[in-house]
Amino acid sequence: SAVISQKPSRDICQRGTSLTIQCQVDSQVTMMFWYRQQPGQSLTLIATANQGSEATYESGFVIDKFPISRPNLTFSTLTVSNMSPEDSSIYLCSAGIVNTGELFFGEGSRLTVL
């Protein structure tokens, strides 16, 4: 299993600013993902965080808006850039090992953009 720590757990941000969310896993994992969860809605995959290379973004998400880093197997960051109220959401970090197919989730970072 894997325990995932995310911070900040919540933040209130001003329009036009950027915020970086950190995700730390307590064991080595092969897969790390970033999701967005709107209140009462499902999970939307933002991107797959690739170790040592550029993240793989899903349709509708771009690197300029959501730059992602993954310098090693256990750590990743997601930055939400130039925020607008539409970016208000819960951002979830998840990680897993490809052979098990199981994903573990962080508690999420709730962002509110004013």
Added chain:
Amino acid sequence: AQRVTQPEKLLSVFKGAPVELKCNYSYSGSPELFWYVQYSRQRLQLLLRHISRESIKGFTADLNKGETSFHLKKPFAQEEDSAMYYCALFDNYGQNFVFGPGTRLSVLP
């Protein structure tokens, strides 16, 4: 394209009644399917996976390739089963997970 659907956004049942949360998928290949659950104020966690063929907290799910379904069932619902349930598919090609929209289960006393 890989897709997971859950037709019910909200499902309410009385305690002790049977419950079935529906999940259908589209996938060109041999699917790996999962059910994830999110209880109030807790993080999302794995409930069960189809390859394990196990019963967790009284829940079971059978993969039906003919109907492309992976419905979650429990014969007697409990109040503590109230939660958000997500059906998910592991995409071997994209090496990522595709989640359904989720079904909120409410078990009434």
